Amino acid sequence: MSDATNAPAAPAPEQQQERPSVHARNPYAPHPGDYLSNVSNFQLIESTLREGEQFANAFFDTEKKIEIAKALDDFGVDYIELTSPAASEQSRKDCEAICKLGLKAKILTHIRCHMDDARLAVSTGVDGVDVVIGTSQFLRQYSHGKDMNYIAKSAVEVIEFVKSHGIEIRFSSEDSFRSDLVDLLNIYRTVDKIGVNRVGIADTVGCANPRQVFELVRTLRSVVSCDIECHFHDDTGCAIANAYTALEGGARLIDVSVLGIGERNGITPLGGLMARMIVADRDYVMSKYKIHKLRDLENLVAEAVHVNVPFNNPITGFCAFTHKAGIHAKAILANPSTYEILNPSDFGLTRYIHFANRLTGWNAIKSRVDQLNLQLSDDQCKDVTAKIKKLGDIRSLNIDDVDSIIRDFHAEVNTPLLRPLEDGSDAPAAKRTKTEDEAAPSA
């Protein structure tokens, strides 16, 4: 259990100093010259109610699905993707119910490349249909057993049927990164010519890495004129980076789910991608998405599927804005941008300086002394810091421990009896230990 109360911490000062844009300072940051890039023009296909339903712990009843759909819509996602109406009778009814909510987000459902599914899908009232078929040797051999000609033929039939109903259609391959490149480009070009709204690349097994993603997206960008959507599983921990790099390569839409829930360990998480994108283009993200509602959204879904928000989750992990090493604390107190690329207040969150530990430094302790409304000189702060670090070497500290040490020290140095002379010195004997402050460097 990640318990924030175990982490002695104190709110840091409120002042927010100016944060220069990463762009302006960094020759490697994306810039307008990246003509393929959609980093500043991306859309989200939110799939908590489709991919997320495939998460081991997920069971969403109708009421919960509607609650989640409304929260996603309020957050500002562009599309909400739902489980296929062919999956079960209730799945079909839920799809119809969510279509009737009148949300701003477009509603999609995700089906096999099959006319029965397509007919069912269009009957639910969705704004678009996401069609998928396995194109890798593995899936062609062990899943549906069909060849590329069959796949192309089915795709054309389904696409033309869906289009004839005047709604959006996406065609995606499955396991794209283990599919034959020529087969892939052939089928994408075919469906692009028929007029799909989007083609999809899917890293179904989570094997792709960023430079592969960039190359494949860039190649596909030169072959089709429609938008490119990408779907990344997180088996090897690259789902956020792959999504970002796909946008750099010219993809426009990214599939996400809240906390990344999905098959196995899931897909690109909404929150993690927001962290990534806000660093790239804060204005775009802030103009489209209510990122201060991220924490509530994550808590809603975490509760529904009986998991904790991971301790190390981007943005909302309990310590994402906790600064501990003395050297970090010192700099953060001077200017939060020194050790923060994200601004916690954007997310309705607060920064903490973790001062109750042996890695602490006198700047952090001085800040705590100020919070306690006590008066100690810099030298006195260094002395009491030495005492705190000494106890911190013996055991884990909490805020009360530190506050007691500070108060005792303050009482001691301010007791008139202890003052040897009225010589203007701030403090009595309290031997100045040679504390090397902020001695735990960090990179």
Next chain:
Amino acid sequence: MSDATNAPAAPAPEQQQERPSVHARNPYAPHPGDYLSNVSNFQLIESTLREGEQFANAFFDTEKKIEIAKALDDFGVDYIELTSPAASEQSRKDCEAICKLGLKAKILTHIRCHMDDARLAVSTGVDGVDVVIGTSQFLRQYSHGKDMNYIAKSAVEVIEFVKSHGIEIRFSSEDSFRSDLVDLLNIYRTVDKIGVNRVGIADTVGCANPRQVFELVRTLRSVVSCDIECHFHDDTGCAIANAYTALEGGARLIDVSVLGIGERNGITPLGGLMARMIVADRDYVMSKYKIHKLRDLENLVAEAVHVNVPFNNPITGFCAFTHKAGIHAKAILANPSTYEILNPSDFGLTRYIHFANRLTGWNAIKSRVDQLNLQLSDDQCKDVTAKIKKLGDIRSLNIDDVDSIIRDFHAEVNTPLLRPLEDGSDAPAAKRTKTEDEAAPSA
């Protein structure tokens, strides 16, 4: 709480079919022609006992540090990095104690670019010293307040001192991706000429993205002749991908910690990087690291810092090898490589087919019927699957629910009284519902 018992699941069949190399099939995979790449020649600098100590919840006493150091050494990490001996008196003693363990891994400590720290470091008996100094405008202004000339002068003094003691020395900038490129290259070239063993690039605030990383590493690779080490924070979820891309660009060493623990939400996690690297070069990873001990190592550290292993952790997350959607289960039963890029048995783990839910398919249920040692025909399996999906539409199921339905169904169809005729048909009336099996596609 992620509770695996909430996830009805059954072990999947044992057979492991051949897994063709990703390389052989994928034109975008890394290949020997990537002359810069160290993907097949990387080393790990394990920093749980340095960066990890800066995690909010971390307090390691001497005994725990030694237990973790031994476990890391047994796992096979190349280097173990320890907190600066200047951080506190006990930190110094612990550093000495770990140096005396006689581990195979080389022991490093991590200090500020300062002669006092350097003298203390070499006195502890470490095999090498990692020196760091902030080079970004932020850190130069708000942390140490020094200019690049001062930085270079201190660096040269410290490096020559450490080298004179015959141990390894690394010089790293801090916040490298927000530092001036020319300043960076200047100082790296200077320290390379003096003969450092490694130069370090650090994404201290977690702002870097993979293509930036590749460009900076590749540029630096052309400037220095020593090894390049990289350190990535995970604030925007790219720490694993950045590490991988750094290796592609010519970096050789990656800083990791168990579960990624460190300042804020931490750095590249050891386990996640193993997942990434095993997909790139399984033979290399298997030859160097005892990956089947990963779970024990993560549990050791998770317990020591009072966190849960995240539900979605690569490899060891409770559902990392759980397959749920019917179409996935079907293919996995035929060949696990269809929907798995990692082999759970490499990590001493087991695959699960999650069959107790409305997205299940008849292949998964048939597999469960076989496990229960019951005899049902394919059509009967489809019928009982329809019953299971119907209940799964109403509520969350567990294994007992499904087993009861299967056993009841089996009893029903095998009760002689119900058989209308001995006409060779397998089953009685039990109306064949038109279940579209595996109807929840997934990409």
